[in-house]
Amino acid sequence: MSEAVIAVALVWVAASGTAVVLTRDPLRQAFVAGFFGLGLAFLYLSMQAGDVALSQIVVGAIALPLIVLLSLAKVRKGRE
Amino acid sequence: MSRRARLVFFAVAAAGLAVTLGVGLAGLPSFGSQLTAYARMLNELASPQRHVTDVVSAITFDYRGIDTLFEEFILLAAVAGISVLLRPLSDESRQLPEDKAPNRKIPPPSPAVWLLAVLLSSLLTLIGLETITHGVLTPGGGFQAGVILASAIYVIYLGTNYATVERFQPDPLLEASDGVGAFGYVVIGLLGLLAGDVFLSNVVGLGVTGNLIAGGTIPLLNLVVGVEVAGGFAILASEFLDQTAVIRTERR
Numbered sequence: 001m002s003e004a005v006i007a008v009a010l011v012w013v014a015a016s017g018t019a020v021v022l023t024r025d026p027l028r029q030a031f032v033a034g035f036f037g038l039g040l041a042f043l044y045l046s047m048q049a050g051d052v053a054l055s056q057i058v059v060g061a062i063a064l065p066l067i068v069l070l071s072l073a074k075v076r077k078g079r080e
Numbered sequence: 081m082s083r084r085a086r087l088v089f090f091a092v093a094a095a096g097l098a099v100t101l102g103v104g105l106a107g108l109p110s111f112g113s114q115l116t117a118y119a120r121m122l123n124e125l126a127s128p129q130r131h132v133t134d135v136v137s138a139i140t141f142d143y144r145g146i147d148t149l150f151e152e153f154i155l156l157a158a159v160a161g162i163s164v165l166l167r168p169l170s171d172e173s174r175q176l177p178e179d180k181a182p183n184r185k186i187p188p189p190s191p192a193v194w195l196l197a198v199l200l201s202s203l204l205t206l207i208g209l210e211t212i213t214h215g216v217l218t219p220g221g222g223f224q225a226g227v228i229l230a231s232a233i234y235v236i237y238l239g240t241n242y243a244t245v246e247r248f249q250p251d252p253l254l255e256a257s258d259g260v261g262a263f264g265y266v267v268i269g270l271l272g273l274l275a276g277d278v279f280l281s282n283v284v285g286l287g288v289t290g291n292l293i294a295g296g297t298i299p300l301l302n303l304v305v306g307v308e309v310a311g312g313f314a315i316l317a318s319e320f321l322d323q324t325a326v327i328r329t330e331r332r
Contacts, residue, residue: 003112050219051136054211058227063313066234070320077324 002046009043030068034060131286132216132295140221141301145280148301149265152308156262159312166319174326176242189239197239204232208310215302216295222302226309233314242325249318254311261308268300 016036023029037060044053081089109116115123126138140148168174188194208229215221237245272281280297287294 051134051140051221051224054220054224058224058231062227062231062234063316066317067320070317070324073324074320 005046006043009039009046012039013043026068026072030065030072033068034065037061037064127289130282130295130298131289132298133290134216134218134221136219137215137221137298137302138295141298141305142280142282142295145269145297145301148305149269149280152262152265152305155309155312156258159258159315162316162319166323168327172327172329174322175328176326189241194239197235201232201235201239204228204235208232208306212302212306213292213299216298217290217292222305223309225302225306226311227313229306229310230313230317234317237321242321245321249314251315251318254315254318257307257311258315259311261304261306261311264304264307265301268297268304271297 013036016032016039020029020032020036023032037056041053041056041060044050044056122135122139122143126135126143127133130138130142132138189197208225211220211228212222212225215225233245233249236248269280272279272283275281275283277283282296282298284296284300286296293299
């Protein structure tokens with residue numbers, strides 16, 4: 001049973017990781033990267049690494065999107 | 081460097097990487113294999129020795145406490161570097177956006193958004209405090225709690241505006257908590273030296289396993305790391321927000 005969960009998590013990470021690379025628009029890429037981060041957190045949780053999963057959630061859901069989105073806003077403001 | 085030379089250089093480097101990575105991966109334990117001797121030993125010893133139920137906390141803040149000390153200083157250096165890089169440059173100035181139609185009434189955020197921000201920010205603060213205090217019992221600890229606490233401030237920005245969020249995060253307070261948190265880790269490490277033992281040794285009373293306050297220096301280190309990370313991430317967010325909201329290039 002637990003191996004099936006790990007298999008789902010691995011496939012999710014592989015698929016969403018590829019999707020992050022294939023998405024070319026940075027704004028959309030930020031959202032896809034968030035989905036990829038969620039998959040990573042699920043993978044760590046499925047392998048019973050609760051501490052790492054929590055760290056992944058806070059970095060992937062809070063720190064990374066914040067920096068990417070605010071940087072994009074700054075770059076777009078400069079173009080106007 | 082010509083295109084051909086670059087390709088040769090790349091091929092050599094890629095082959096070297098492939099060989100070393102392949103050798104490294106081949107040496108990994110197979111999937112689902114038994115835990116290593118070190119991992120089994122820590123699982124056995126951490127709870128009786130340090131009176132904590134979260135073995136990962138015992139490793140990060142005690143057995144390998146010195147690694148976490150360096151990580152704290154890496155974060156401090158990164159935050160300081162971001163603050164320096166994102167300061168207003170000589171051709172930039174800080175000014176709030178100019179209102180092009182001053183007579184127009186700007187509607188405040190809708191009550192629903194405001195209510196959601198109040199609820200979410202208080203919930204995030206509560207979860208942050210919960211994660212920091214339960215670090216020795218359950219997964220989580222200072223780092224995760226610090227980021228969650230800092231995110232409570234971003235939610236206030238999302239529900240209100242720039243001027244309001246600036247009131248909640250005075251720069252001196254953020255900078256002080258970043259520095260005091262990092263320094264506090266060193267001070268707690270020095271307690272071990274004062275007690276006649278080695279740096280970062282666990283010299284505070286261990287308490288009862290399963291209690292909220294147990295594990296000697298582990299909850300104290302969790303607390304100072306939480307203060308540092310909360311300050312650091314709040315500085316990070318406010319520097320990026322300043323770049324977007326108030327720092328603009330002067331027209332010449």
